[in-house]
Amino acid sequence: METLKCWSLLNGYIVMFMFLTDVGTGSACDAPSSPQCFRKNADDSVYMCEWSMNTTEGNVTFDIYFNENKFERYKETRCIINEEKLIKHQPVDIWVKAHIGNSSCASPRTSVVLEHTIKYEPPRHILVSWLKNNLSLTWAAADKHQALAEIWLQQDKLLTVPWDKRLTNTTYSSLQNQVIVGNLLKHSAYHVKIRQRSTLAQNPLWSNWSEFTVPAGSACETLSNPQCFRKKAEDSVYICEWSMSMTETNVIFDIYLNTNKLGSYKETRCTLNEEQLIKYRTVDIWVKAHVRNFSCASPRTSVVLEQTIKYEAPRHISVSWIKNNLSLIWTAAEEHPALAEIWFRRAVHLTGPWEKRLANTTYKTLKNQVIVGNLLKHSAYQVQIRQRSTQAQNPLWSNWSEVTVPAELEHEPKVTVTITHLNGTRMVTLTWKPMPHAAAVTGVTYILEDTLSQGCTCGKEKHPIVTKNHTASMYVAYSAVNISIFARNTVGVSPPAVIQVPSKPAAELKICDDVVLKELNNASCHEWWEFQDGDTRSKNVMTVSRKRKKPKYKITNDMRDYVRYLYFEQTCYKRKLQTVKMCIFYKKQGVPHKEPGDLIAFGETETSVELSWKAIPLVEQQGHLTHYSLCSIKINSLEQEDCHNISAQWLKYHLENLTPESKYNISLAGVTEVGQGPKATVTIKTLPEKPLNVWLSFGLLFGFFLMSTMGTVVLKRIKSKILPPVPVPVIPDFIPHQLDSQEMLEEKEEVDELMLLQPHPEVMPVSEDAEESSVLPMDWSDSSDEDMENDRGDTKMSGGTSHGDDDPNSTDQILRNSGDITNLEQVDNEITMLMYRNGLVFDVKTDSP
Structure with a gap:
């Protein structure tokens, strides 16, 4: 009995074990799901089948069936089948049988037309950015058209709150799908799940989910895809640049070449040696940014690095006007022409549209030049310019350079001059009007130069005055000065305005004494200006100073006889040139070589006449003219000639004390210290005396008589009104008359x-x-x-x-x-x-x- 009970108990455990074994096998065969067979996009010729199974067993194999046709056995829950092995255009039943040890189980069957079934990959390379309170999601498109996206969102701090679900069509552009999820909180982080499916397939399947966390808007925004390039073909160093709008600090960027991390950087650019890179075949370059506990990746850039050249932005740009054409010149990046893109607009319309030009540059002596035609040189322009290589297979545009081009300075400054005479010097104050606004948008600099008095200076060198004001003062001596003033902006200079400041008038000067050449003060600067035809700005100037030492005999030999010179002795006082002596100098004098010009007589009366003439030219005076000698003599008379000395500065004279109705010969000659020169003559005749005008006298007497008579009548009438006469009685006279008959x-x-x-x-x-x-x-x-x-x-x-x-x-x-x-x-x-x-x-x- 004991043995039987033990056996029975043993058999019970065995039965129970066998039952448990069967249950375990059954649970394994219940796990396979119905398979999904699809293409990833409409252009694929390969189908992918996927299923799932919950099992802890190893060594599980799967057989996939299309109707009753068995394909190969697989150890994974997915397989790839070429379209040649499949029935694509008719419905087929697809199912999977799983084998675990000696047991097997089949999945439910899926009836499908394979040609109509598309299942995208889950969104990848997702770029996230905030647009105010809207979240932008961008990823690589699976097909060349838009897709349907399903987005689930949940605030990071409220993970127990139900998901906020959105279903929307994407926007397709340049192999990118984009969807914008609105009405979020930019300053909050979100947990995001997204999937997509085709909008064109008849049997679209949802992709798998992509899941990530989006930080608050201030944490990571708009990370761009990187650009890696060389600045020119000869360089062996590559530069990678990208951009990211961020307000966070301590952002770390990892740069990847395909899947290889090249390094981490704190800036949005890095330098890589060519030994680190794959230069001659296509590679994907992308950047991952790390902000606090979040990271976001940029889109990928596929590029052959050897073929990629990006010039620096045009620099050292010089601009100038050639009529109505604008010339732009900058330093060339390489020794060959480049392609330039120019945007420009009028400076008065900064909000207006840009006008765009594309042109090849002209290369010359390490400079690139481009000419933009059909503009207005009277207007200012805002110009943007960038360049790229014409030799590289993958040239990138350089960054923009911006320059403001003012209008051309066509006219010289309008200058007014005020001269203030001081002790031995003159303060010349120049005032001018501002340049037109279009020519002054970038600022105008005014330059003043003394272009004549270069002999005597109070410093080592004479520097021009540079100012941005509209007034300036210069201190000059009594000698003649030419002051040139011109305006300069970034496109060029204006024509100069030449201000001629003559020397002190020679009429006020005296002749120099003989000690001028004998006793020269070595501490002073001595100048002899040749004075011809009233021009005190002659370029024939002889200077003796500490800088220009010249023997006295050499000065005498260089001077010419009978030529007037203005002598100046000048010293420096408080860094200002001051004239201490000024006089007229002749090496040798003579009599005037010519008579006064155009001697004419007019306004003759009985006893006088008016005379006028022109001065003797300086080159004909041949000496210092002390006075004029004016002589008159009556023709056919025994009277002696009457002569007068007239000031050398006079050009008119009123000759009096002449005899009525007489003819005179009048002569005029210039006189120097040496003697008198040729005479200019003129003949005149005075008017006869006029008899007394009887009729005029009679008219005056008659008028006097008429006025006295009228006065008498008026006075009597006034008297009769004021004092009437006393009446007298009238006694008539009776005169007897004799009758005639x-x-x-x-x-x-x-x-x-x-x-x-x-x-x-x-x-x-x-x-x-x-x-x-x-x-x-x-x-x-x-x-x-x-x-x-x-x-x-x-x-x-x-x-x-x-x-x-x-x-x-x-x-x-x-x-x-x-x-x-x-x-x-x-x-x-x-x-x-x-x-x-x-x-x-x-x-x-x-x-x-």
Whole structure:
């Protein structure tokens, strides 16, 4: 029984072991997944099949079947099959059988048309960068078109938060796919997973995931692919450059050649010897940046290093205008022409578009030159230029060089001069207007030079004045000076403005004494300027100074006879040239060789005449002209010649004390210390004396008489207005008249019946009597001339006409008939009032009928 129990127990363990063994084998065969067979892109002719299996067993083999056709056995969970062995255009069942020891198990079957199935590789060489709060992801494209990307994001500090999932089409450009994930936080780090699939295949499969961590935006941004090159073909050293926008410090860059790390650097460039490199075949060069705990890799650059040349940016650029063409010259990188790219735009339009030119340079004496035509030399330009080799198989463009080109300086500076006379020196202050703005965009320098007085200086050398101001002062001596001022900018210089400062006027100078050549002060500078035709800026200057020692006899031998020289003795005082002596010097004098020019007479009067002439040229004076001798003599007369000495500076003279209506010969000659020169002559005739103008005198007398008469009348009228005359009673004269005939007497004596009534005093008919009295004289036509004259006389005195009867007793008779003396007095009063009113006298009849 004991044995049976033990056996039974043993058999139970065996059964249990066999059961466990079967279970273990079954678990191995459950692991294979259905396979995926695909191409990596549409151009591939090779298919790849992948599956998975969870097993801990080793020595597992897999058989892959297409329908019922078995292919080779594989030890890995993937295989590669050429398209010739497959049915591509029809659906096929693909499955895998796994073999573990003596057991085997099959995967589920996958039915697929292989031609339609594309599965990309996972995104690789991913370049990440921040664009504000948007994350840019760029990787190498699997096909030459866009793809569909799935991106999962999770903030690095919130790993328990669900993934933020995005699905978007990529942007394809230059074998690169790019996707931008927006609305993130730039200053936060993200854990990113990304995969892709084709957008053109009928049965696209998702690629495997690429997973990485993106640091905050300030940590690692825009790492560019590197460029490795030589500066010229003769160099044996290669330079690698790349760029990265970063604000982090302590960034380390690793540079790789294919998969070989060449070194680590802290800068964005490095230098490599050619022994470290593969120069003659294509290599991939890339950079990995390490920032804190994150690293990012640049895109890869495939290049043959031996064929890659990158020149330095153009340097030492000189610019100049040739009419409206701009010439650019710079140092050549190699001894052959290069290809240049020039961008330019007007300096006044800095935001405007660039105009671009591409041209081969002209090589000459280690210089490259290019001419950009059809520009405006009156305008300023902003220019960018770069170059590359024309000999290398893979030339790279150099970096840009930028230069601002000002307008051409066409005109000389407009200068005004102010001269201040000091003690033995002159301060010349020059002021000029600024150059046009287009010519001064890069700055203008002004240069002043004394181009004439080079003999006497107060220093070892005479240096020009260089200034950026618009005014400058120079101290010069009394000798003539030519000051040249010109403007200079980066394209050239302007024409010079020449300011001629003459010497002190020679008219104020005296002749030098004899000791000038005998006693020369060795501490001073002595100059003799040849003075011809009024030009004190002659280049024929003899100088004696410490620098230019010259024997006195040599100076005398070099001077010419009869030639005027201006002598200056000059010393230095506080580094300023000061004139201590100045005079006119002649080695030998003579009489003038020529007479004064163009002697003319004008403005003749009875006793005077105006004279003018031109000075004798200096070369004809042959000495110091002390004065002019002016002589006049009357023609056909025994009078002696009258001469006057006139100042040598005068060119006009008023000759007086001449005789009216006479002819004169007038002569003029220059006089030096040696004697008198030739005479210039002119003949004149004075005007005759003019008789008194009777008519003018009569007109003056008549005018005086007329003015006095008018004055008298005006005064009388004023007096009559202010002081009127006292009226005088008018007593009419009664002159008896003899009648011519008896008949007329009888007619007058005939008296009708008449009744006399005494009128009332208030109604005295004085006016009626006056009317009758004014009519009676018209009836007396036979009155004598004497009566008419008496009447006119009475009219003048009384202002009117008054007549009575022929009989003088008629008035008395009327008065007697009135019989009232009182009434008569009243009548006299009324008559008096009528006679005098406002100072006027009226003719009133005082008698009654």
